[in-house]
Amino acid sequence: MDSLRRTRFKTIRSTELVSLIEMKAKWLNLFVLWLQELAQEKDRNLSEIDLGRLSLSIPPADSHWDLALACFVLSKTLAMSPQSIAESLVTKAQKNGYKMQALSGYVNFSLDRSLLREALFRDLKSKREHFAHTQYLKGRRIMLEFSSPNANKPLHLGHLRNNALGESLARILVANSAEVYKVNIINDRGVHICKAMLAYEKFAHGETPQELGRKSDHYVGDCYVKYAQYAKENPHAEEEILKMLQDWETGEPSTLKLWQTISSWAVEGIKKTYERTGISFDKIYYESKLYLLGKEVVKQGLEKGVFYTREDGAVVIDLPWHIDKQTGKPQQKVLLRADGTSIYLTQDLANALIRHQDYPYDTMIYVVGNEQDFHFKVLFYVLSLLGYQWAQQLYHLSYGMVELPSGKMKSREGTIVDADQLIDEVALLVREEILEKGLSEGEKEEISEKVAQGAISYFLLNANPTKTLVFKKEESISFVGNTGPYLQYTSVRLKSLITKGGEDFLGQVSQEELDLLETEEEWLLIKKLASLSQVLQEVACERNPAHLARWTYGLCKLFNQFYQEHSILTANEEALAKARLALCQAVSIGLDSALGLLNIPTLQKM
Incomplete structure (x- = not known):
């Protein structure tokens, strides 16, 4: 995050403040000056590297402070305990008229609420859903590879996690002003394809998935499972597969024709699942080429x-x-x-x-499961030995497996849960258990589909990528707690409030009216919205969309607490009602913006 660190030494006038990031930069600038004074007093030297390690964080929710500076990173350099450093900084702050607290090695302090409120709503009025977008990666070219399916079976639950990570990370990188190029590699040749081909050749008798009313990639997956059964009973099956692979590589006509049929069926079905789940690519590569x-x-x-x-x-x-x-x-x-x-x-x-020839990038990110950690270590090593300097810019975004309560899935044994099947099953649960009465069949179908996709996507994104997950369908669709449907329902509640208000209060509200937002619940919402830019940068830096997923859940919790505690449409004063509706509109924009970056569908009603 070097670009962030550089902004810390820039002088920022109050009239220029437009985000929490720049407010943090202002405070870090002050802390740097005080730390340099402290270093001189202690006859110690602070380097740019030392100062670059400084960071501000948000204290726990039960704290009355807005931001905190951790002093641990400078303890060794200054030969002082973190608490002593914090106390020294608080003393210097008090001499300059600032109120701060030294606690457990942290310096806690508050922000200028009026200033931050003004800056936030100025951005919201002018930029709307782009209010939190940053220039952090401006000028950077990033290639992102994700999905990478085999053309012998449909996408499965593991692919859904891969796709969720890749698509959301790409969108968040774009929100940080990066030029992003999304690519996919379809593995359409090799032993695994030959297994489906051999089974079709032996058992299908020329039938097609269309004749059977079967989605084409699912049909190819059926063939792959049949091969596993065939191999158990035929010791020469592996020899047949290797012979078929050699025939393919030498261009034997009948083998090529069979391959074209099987691989085209698989790819056709896979692309339909991409379309269903909002996944897209700038270019698709094929292993066969x-x-x-x-x-x-x-x-x-x-x-x-x-x-x-x-x-x-x-x-x-x-x-x-x-x-x-x-x-x-x-x-x-x-x-x-x-x-x-x-x-x-x-x-x-x-x-x-x-x-690299097609798209000379600054960074290339491979989104691939952790079972391929060794593979990518070898790949990057080999490319470096071959003399390609850009090999140093390659990064493997490794993620853990997704299992069901029944255990691991195995496609060759037919125990895998494919993506389409899972979405259908979750949508059915939504339709049976959640939907209110009075909806048309078309509305029920649309809502069930979107809630199902939101439930699955949020579950997959809310955890750190390295964590192994166990997906439980019933828990994922709950309206209570840390789930996708809870976020979607909050989004619908906000839209309903705004519709009842009947006007664009965000565009009309004055600063004097906004200054009426004085309760702690209102301030927590404002501070949360103002922190979105920082969260987007953290995701880009750490390549971890879970930061945004958690921010989104936190925003919904804060809004629902505010909704329970305070009147909005029926506030005592008209000006206060207007300000609160403007705040609701701001939260709605922030929430839907975050959901869009996470590729979680939003709805008008539920």
Whole structure:
């Protein structure tokens, strides 16, 4: 977050303050000056690196303070305890007319409420849903790869987590002014495709998914499951698969025709699921068009001496950081099999080169599950050895698996829960248990679908990516607690209030009327909205949409507390009612903006 750190040393006049970020910058500027004075008094030196480690945080909800400075990071440099540093800073602040508190190594302080309120509503009036967007990544080109399905089965629950992370992160990066290019790689060749092909060849007798009324990717998945059953009973099945793969790579006509049929069915169905769930890409790559280039990259690596040919004919590379415990020698990684066929790593080498040529990026983010951690470590290592400087800009956004209460899912055994099936099941629960009476069939269908998608997406995004999740359908659709439907319902409640008000109070409210928002519940909402810019930067910096998901839930909790405690439409004074309706409109804009960035559907009624 270097760009954030640089703003801390800029002088900011009160008339220029437009966000909580700049308010933080002002306070950090003051703390830097006081810390430099303290360092001189202690005959110590504070470097730019030391000062760059300073950060402000929001104290616990039960605190009466608005922001806190942690003093722990400077304890060693100043040879003082964190609490002593905090007390020294408070003393200097008091001499300059500021009221602060030193507590447990933190300096707690409050913001100018009138100033922040004015700045927030000025942004909301002029920028509306873009009020919290930042310039943090302006000029940065970022490529984001996510989804990466195999063309032998439908998308499953794990893909939903991948897609949720990738799509939301892309939207949030754009909100930070990055130029984002979303890509997908469909793995449409290899052993896994051949398994579905072989099963179709042996058991389908020319039938089509259209004839059976089956979604095309689901039908291909059925074939894949049939192969697993066939392989259990036929010891030569693996030999048949390898022969089919070799025939495909040599261009045997009947094999190519069968492959085109099976892969096109799978891709057609997968794209329909993308459309259903609001997922899109700027470009889709196909492994079948890249694997030959991958072999060429391996050939170049052999010529450079980066790779070598093993005795059995396989092309390999030694991994000096991965030592075999038994032999004490570096383990090997195969790049080309002895029979000349390629592997995933071969394809990914080619893919990396093509992408950088297509879209020279500053950063490339791969959204892939943690079972591929080792794969990406090897990929980045190999690209570096081949001399590609941009290999240092590659990043693997690793995430944990998603399981059901019954345990792990296995596609080859048919125990996997595909994405379409899961959304349908959750939508059915919504329709049966949540929907109010008096809705048309069309409204019920639309609401059920959107609430189901919101429930699933929020569940997948609310946890840190590295965490393994157990998805429980019934819990995910609750209107009570930390769920997607709770957020969607709050959004609908806000729209209803604003509609009853009948006017655009946000556009009409005056500063004098806004100054009537003096209760603690109102201030907490204002402060929460003002912090959205900072949260968007944190997501971009840490590549973790969970920060925004939690912010969104926190905003809804604060609003519903405010709604329970205070009259809005029937406030004692007309000016106060106007100010509170303007605040509701502000919360509605902030909430729907956040939901949009998380790719969670919003509704007009529920």
